[in-house]
Amino acid sequence: MTYVSAGERRPVLAVERETAPAGRFSTGAGRPRTRRRLGPGPAIPFGLQIGPALLVVIWTLGSAFGLIDPRILPAPWTVIATFGTLIADGRLQSNFLTSSVRAILGLSTGIVIGTALAVIAGLSRVGEALIDGPIQIKRAVPTLALIPLLILWLGIGETMKVTIITLAVIVPIYIHTHNALRSIDNRYVELAETVRMSSRDFLREVVLPGALPGFLLGLRFAVTLCWVSLVVVEQINATSGLGYMIELARTYGQTEIILVGLVVYAILGLASDGLVRLIERKLLSWRRTLAS
């Protein structure tokens, strides 16, 4: 079993070690002697929060002094009040729940199918011949362009919506997992042969852990794509969900409800990305030990 052609011995993973802090060549005073001359310089505390905070300040001031037309962009306090109203009458929760169910169903189905296809294509030449081509073609066709066809096949119900999300998610999961499987270092395959590993042990000890970093990278893309697809399917022929809520608000000109929807999307996107990164840190602890 050879996973990498001879001569192409790439390392399993480009281990992304975080750069160690520059050595401190302290003088008597115990302070860094020099500052790195090239490069952006030391990190600013709360650097990542400064940009967004500034935008909120401009928004608030602009609204307070009447510089921003509330029909274009309602004031922050109006949005917060609308949040309260929507929660109080239960609309936000029920739409959020509907959307979450769609997202989770689509995402989990896509992850399972994408991973399974990647493992089959990665471990057998026949599997690769059968699977890789169709996936590459699928990848070339934007998932959202399939919506008309899927409406004809599956109707406009939940099945169609979940299928769209699933189809979108499969691609990044497959591509990155398959790529990681293919670049597993041939030296580890040799090792597995010399210790006479069974195929099952080989899968469990070498293949799957070796492909895990690739899978997790695919997962981050998949999560983003999942939300994108959700927004689109919920604005077409939907009668519930966050996208529907936003679309309805557009027809009535309720900008503040649109903003509430956007804020919820942003929170969901950030939270799910953070979650995947957390999983990454847990599962890939073996390559972080030196950095921490």
Add this chain to the structure above:
Amino acid sequence: MAPNPGKLNAVEVRGLTRRFGSTTILDGVDLDIAQGEFVALLGKSGSGKSTFLRALAELDHDVQGTGTIATPEKLSVVFQDARLLPWRNVIQNVTLGLSGAAGQEAGRRALAEVGLAGREDAWPIQLSGGEQQRVALARSLVRDPALLLADEPFGALDALTRLKMHDLLRELCARHKPAVLLVTHDVDEAISLADRILVLDRGRFIEDLKIELPAPRDHADPRFAQVRTHLLNRLGVEVPGRRAA
């Protein structure tokens, strides 16, 4: 080469030929290694010594060739790189492919033997190069091999660590008594460890030398120097005349 009369052989190779395209790497070589015998294989780079070891380890699937090889079922390989799975901790690397509590226990014992007791839960990335290679030694020992194949196992280590590893390997071999084939380009390493030294040149063995120096072998011993000069000459290295002792 010369069979070992009256001894059981761990390895029997007959007429082994290996080719890469039109280049013949091994040209019909024969070799017997007795049980428990420590053989070092020297050769210039490109002489075919790694090809020979890989043939014995059955790692040369894609290479054309003929000949018969008989090796014991219990065979371990130590590579030049420690080749530890980075995503498995030390004890898991040692017990790779073994199962059950017995495997765990054997793994702990092997780690203790190479001086790494207590490091069971460390990640490979946390170990120094020498420590990683010790884990690799433990991984090969835990299988209780009748034949240990080592392909320049200390080639990537610094000189001081290498000397310590020599002592460790000598000690481990004395205790477990596997037959050993050590491929190396380091003549001193070969002389201080091996019972017998082979020199491979252009696909054939051109030297088969029994080393009968008493252990521990002293580099300053004139007989050591004599063997070294002889081997270096066979390897095509000009050795300036020795100063009178």
